[in-house]
Amino acid sequence: RLPVVTARRLPLYYRYLQTLVALGKQRVSSAEVSAALHIDSATIRRDFSYLGELGRKGYGYNVDYLLRFLQDFLKQDEIVKVILVGVGNLGTALCRYDFYRSKQMNIVAAFDVDPLKLGQEIEGIPVHAVKDLESFVKREGVEIAILAVPASSAQVTADLVVRAGVLGILNFTPRTLSVPPDVRVHHIDVTTELQILVYYLKRGQRQ
Amino acid sequence: RLPVVTARRLPLYYRYLQTLVALGKQRVSSAEVSAALHIDSATIRRDFSYLGELGRKGYGYNVDYLLRFLQDFLKQDEIVKVILVGVGNLGTALCRYDFYRSKQMNIVAAFDVDPLKLGQEIEGIPVHAVKDLESFVKREGVEIAILAVPASSAQVTADLVVRAGVLGILNFTPRTLSVPPDVRVHHIDVTTELQILVYYLKRGQRQ
Numbered sequence A, B: 001r002l003p004v005v006t007a008r009r010l011p012l013y014y015r016y017l018q019t020l021v022a023l024g025k026q027r028v029s030s031a032e033v034s035a036a037l038h039i040d041s042a043t044i045r046r047d048f049s050y051l052g053e054l055g056r057k058g059y060g061y062n063v064d065y066l067l068r069f070l071q072d073f074l075k076q077d078e079i080v081k082v083i084l085v086g087v088g089n090l091g092t093a094l095c096r097y098d099f100y101r102s103k104q105m106n107i108v109a110a111f112d113v114d115p116l117k118l119g120q121e122i123e124g125i126p127v128h129a130v131k132d133l134e135s136f137v138k139r140e141g142v143e144i145a146i147l148a149v150p151a152s153s154a155q156v157t158a159d160l161v162v163r164a165g166v167l168g169i170l171n172f173t174p175r176t177l178s179v180p181p182d183v184r185v186h187h188i189d190v191t192t193e194l195q196i197l198v199y200y201l202k203r204g205q206r207q
């Protein structure tokens, strides 16, 4: 089983290795990866050992092997359809963000309740009315929904996307969502990220 | 040493325990915490053991003890000053987000280069010109900067905040920043979070 902290680093390794392939490089050492990604090399060696690639002393790691493995892990070949619900400040920034760095994710549509936003397009992503969400998800086979609605609409929006058939939710709202056991919810909270940063800063200062 | 995945959950525990204190509850079981936060109870027990609170069978955990410990861990009593650089879509959403759930964090000011934004206030946070950033950070003793500038300005902004004396950076830009060893950079990337969600969804489907 792959620890979440390792899974979190896989896309970074994947993107870096892709640049190496483009440069025609076939081997790479953990020290080179460490210098490029600012991850300590012992962590890199441990991560790669989870992928079954143990590397050889003096030779380093085989770039092609690692890339094929990561491709499979991240299922880069399967396109996963994502919808965004809530096209306010945060939602707009997410639409404009360069997701296509990962060929795998595509925000295929966004949904809102504000009549002024409906019918617009943001970086090519159409904004539809929430009342059309359920039929859109069923027709297109959408698997993931990003929630960027106000806190007061969080649970009702979660209920809607679950009813429509979505299996994964990326939740930016500050509410803990209640969903059936087969739906996976990941929560992003900048407050938590900041508190962790502070915790490590203060620890560093105390030592 | 506290694992990062545990540190990431501490603010969730802290907020939940605060609601218990408000309700006058003195003991709580890992099963109750698990039901409220949707975290599996074996993980909760392991996390709490890092905090030195082992709980007693049948009695549960002492809410006051845990809260005092978490307060110290998260340094909730020390106010940490945070600045935001880049007040576009993402920056605006971050200013409007309810950080004061954690008394510890305060975005004290935001900075931008766009003359139309300067002199405005977003939810009480003043927007200043980037040229005033260095003197502001030095005068106010700011410790953390959130970067929400375009990718093309990422490194130059990191250099500026490091020169000003900031010790921690929360980086939303897609660039890997190069900073001196005593500055800590945490990176937030929605693409990575989505890829992890997909990885676990696909794994669940394969099993």
Ligand SMILES: NC(=O)c1ccc[n+]([C@@H]2O[C@H](COP(=O)([O-])OP(=O)(O)OC[C@H]3O[C@@H](n4cnc5c(N)ncnc54)[C@H](O)[C@@H]3O)[C@@H](O)[C@H]2O)c1
Binding pocket: A085, A086, A087, A088, A089, A090, A091, A111, A112, A113, A114, A130, A147, A148, A149, A150, A151, A153, A157, A171, A172, A173, A174, A188, A189, A190, A191, B092, B093, B094, B096, B097, B098
């Ligand atoms: N987790 C984090 O770190 C973080 C950071 C910033 C913001 N947020 C959260 O993200 C959410 C969005 O923030 P924002 O600043 O973009 O808010 P916003 O008010 O700018 O945008 C909300 C959008 O949702 C739309 N909306 C309202 N009800 C809806 C519904 N039922 N269905 C579909 N759309 C609906 C509104 O029309 C609006 O366009 C908020 O819940 C906020 O708390 C989280």
Ligand SMILES: NC(=O)c1ccc[n+]([C@@H]2O[C@H](COP(=O)([O-])OP(=O)(O)OC[C@H]3O[C@@H](n4cnc5c(N)ncnc54)[C@H](O)[C@@H]3O)[C@@H](O)[C@H]2O)c1
Binding pocket: A092, A093, A094, A096, A097, A098, B085, B086, B087, B088, B089, B090, B091, B111, B112, B113, B114, B130, B147, B148, B149, B150, B151, B153, B157, B171, B172, B173, B174, B188, B189, B190, B191
């Ligand atoms: N990590 C993620 O998951 C994620 C998600 C969304 C957006 N982003 C990133 O966040 C950043 C902001 O995105 P956005 O949609 O808000 O962009 P935006 O264009 O709406 O906002 C950028 C803001 O930065 C200001 N700015 C430009 N140069 C500056 C400088 N040198 N100093 C200070 N301010 C400057 C602009 O005036 C503007 O107000 C981008 O780098 C984007 O790629 C990351």
